Structure formats: C-alpha cells, structure tokens
Amino acid sequence: MNQELAEMPMEDDIADRNEAPDSVPVPRSLIPHLSECAVLLDIDGTLLDLMPTPREVWVPPGLAKTLRRLLERTGGALAMVSGRSLNDIDLIFAPDQFPAVGGHGAEMRIRGDSEAVPGHAPPMDKELKRRLAAIAKLSPGILLEDKGYSLALHYRLAPHAEKAIYEAVSLIRADLPNAPIEVLPGKCVCEIKHAGFTKATGVRELMMHEPFKGRRPFFIGDDVTDESVFAIMPDMDGLAFSVGRRAKGVAGHFDAPDDVRQFLAHLLDDERDATLP
Numbered sequence: 001m002n003q004e005l006a007e008m009p010m011e012d013d014i015a016d017r018n019e020a021p022d023s024v025p026v027p028r029s030l031i032p033h034l035s036e037c038a039v040l041l042d043i044d045g046t047l048l049d050l051m052p053t054p055r056e057v058w059v060p061p062g063l064a065k066t067l068r069r070l071l072e073r074t075g076g077a078l079a080m081v082s083g084r085s086l087n088d089i090d091l092i093f094a095p096d097q098f099p100a101v102g103g104h105g106a107e108m109r110i111r112g113d114s115e116a117v118p119g120h121a122p123p124m125d126k127e128l129k130r131r132l133a134a135i136a137k138l139s140p141g142i143l144l145e146d147k148g149y150s151l152a153l154h155y156r157l158a159p160h161a162e163k164a165i166y167e168a169v170s171l172i173r174a175d176l177p178n179a180p181i182e183v184l185p186g187k188c189v190c191e192i193k194h195a196g197f198t199k200a201t202g203v204r205e206l207m208m209h210e211p212f213k214g215r216r217p218f219f220i221g222d223d224v225t226d227e228s229v230f231a232i233m234p235d236m237d238g239l240a241f242s243v244g245r246r247a248k249g250v251a252g253h254f255d256a257p258d259d260v261r262q263f264l265a266h267l268l269d270d271e272r273d274a275t276l277p
C-alpha cells in the first residue's frame with residue numbers, strides 16, 4: 001500500500017478527534033450508567049444543525065459512529081424522537097437505521113431493523129390535505145412537506161408569510177370544527193396533524209417495550225414540540241435536556257447541536273462502559 005495512503009487517518013479516526021469534547025456543558029455525572037439508560041434524541045436543532053430547508057440537513061463526521069456505539073452500549077435502547085417520518089429519518093442516517101418515534105408520535109419502530117408498529121395515525125383526509133396544501137401558494141418560498149398523516153408548511157425561506165399561513169389554517173379549521181386535527185407550531189414550520197398523539201404518547205409507548213422497558217430515559221430536544229417529552233421524563237425517573245435555551249423542567253441545557261454531539265461522544269469515554277461489548 002502507498003505509504004502516504006497507509007498513514008492517512010481513517011474517517012472514523014478523524015471523527016473521533018473531531019468529537020473529542022473541549023467543554024461539556026451538561027455534567028456527564030447526571031447521566032446513569034449506559035447499561036441502565038434509554039437514550040432518546042430529537043433530530044433537527046438537537047442532533048443536527050438547522051438548515052434552510054428540510055432536505056439540506058446532513059450528519060456531521062463522527063455522529064453516526066457515536067450513535068451506533070451508544071446503541072450498542074445501551075443494548076439497543078437508543079431512539080430518535082422526531083417530527084420527521086421514519087422514512088425521512090432513514091434517508092438522513094442511511095445506511096443506519098435506529099429505533100424511532102416518528103411524525104410527532106404518529107409512527108414508532110422498536111428496533112432499527114423492525115417494521116413500524118402499525119395503526120398509529122390514519123392518513124389525513126384528502127380534501128382537507130388539498131385545502132391545506134393550497135396555503136403553500138400564498139408566497140414563493142413556502143415549502144410543503146406531506147407526511148401522509150400530517151402536513152407541514154415550512155416558511156423559513158418566507159418568514160413574512162408566517163401570519164398569513166396561520167390565519168389561513170385557522171379559517172380552514174373554523175370550517176371544520178369537528179375535524180380531529182391540531183396545529184403544531186415548530187421552528188419556522190406550521191404542522192397540521194391528527195390530534196391524539198404527541199411525541200410524549202410515542203415515548204410512553206416506546207418505553208413499554210424491551211429493551212427500553214425499565215430503563216431510565218434521558219431525552220434531549222430543542223423545540224416546543226419536545227416540551228411534551230420534557231414533561232413526562234420525571235414519571236419514568238428520567239431526565240430532560242434542552243438545546244439553545246433552558247426549557248421548563250429540564251435538568252440542564254446545551255447551547256447548540258454541536259455541544260450535544262460532543263456530549264454524546266463524551267458518554268462513550270466513560271471507563272465503566274469501556275468493558276462492555
């Protein structure tokens with residue numbers, strides 16, 4: 001082998017150096033031993049930096065390896081808890097597939113290689129979807145994301161349209177007072193979804209299944225939609241951490257997704273876990 005090539009660090013080695021934590025804002029000592037933990041992670045704005053559009057997110061070097069190792073060290077009890085669909089989560093982390101609560105609780109998968117648990121959310125009524133989708137025509141820059149069971153109107157590229165979007169959604173809802181839907185405001189996004197499930201209902205259900213059952217969860221999230229999970233962590237003897245701000249009821253917070261990534265990598269440095277497979 002060419003000597004220069006032989007001495008070139010592998011991507012994972014580079015990743016390990018990049019992930020070496022300079023400062024860890026949340027003390028590692030707050031987290032129980034990984035063999036007792038369930039690691040629950042929001043994606044956008046928590047694990048990954050926010051991007052102008054949903055398709056532009058990317059997984060920084062080293063993160064995939066960190067997540068794979070955490071999955072191993074927790075005996076499979078690591079899950080994404082996201083507003084994104086399972087399909088979308090898989091595209092982002094391909095070729096890795098993780099256990100996940102997707103679509104704000106509309107979908108759930110207990111293991112990375114298992115099928116989604118069926119029957120969580122029915123598809124949204126076609127006529128309702130057509131009316132909501134037409135809101136995207138209000139301004140160039142409004143992006144429509146169709147998750148089947150819900151619809152998201154993104155206005156990060158058209159911030160001036162926020163008020164008009166919410167008003168248009170309100171008018172449609174006023175027309176359909178009995179429709180079992182709710183509006184979920186997120187970061188530069190207005191999502192319309194079936195009422196009756198949330199990230200919290202998804203997490204409660206996930207935690208009833210092995211290998212999550214009986215473990216102490218810790219959840220990291222950044223958005224308003226994560227607050228339902230922050231609120232239920234004490235019920236499971238768990239801990240919540242927010243990103244970008246100190247949210248109500250959290251044990252600590254991180255400044256930015258990069259701090260979360262460093263923290264997760266740091267958890268693997270713990271000697272107590274070094275002997276585990």
Ligand SMILES: O=P(O)(O)OC[C@H]1O[C@H](O[C@H]2O[C@H](CO)[C@@H](O)[C@H](O)[C@H]2O)[C@H](O)[C@@H](O)[C@@H]1O
Pocket residue numbers: 042043044045046049050051052053054055056057081082083084085145152154156186187188189191223225
């Ligand atoms: O629960 P999460 O995993 O945080 O997902 C929340 C929403 O994330 C995506 O939208 C957000 O991230 C985009 C990429 O950074 C950004 O462009 C957008 O403004 C954000 O709202 C995703 O598209 C949504 O489906 C998720 O609900």
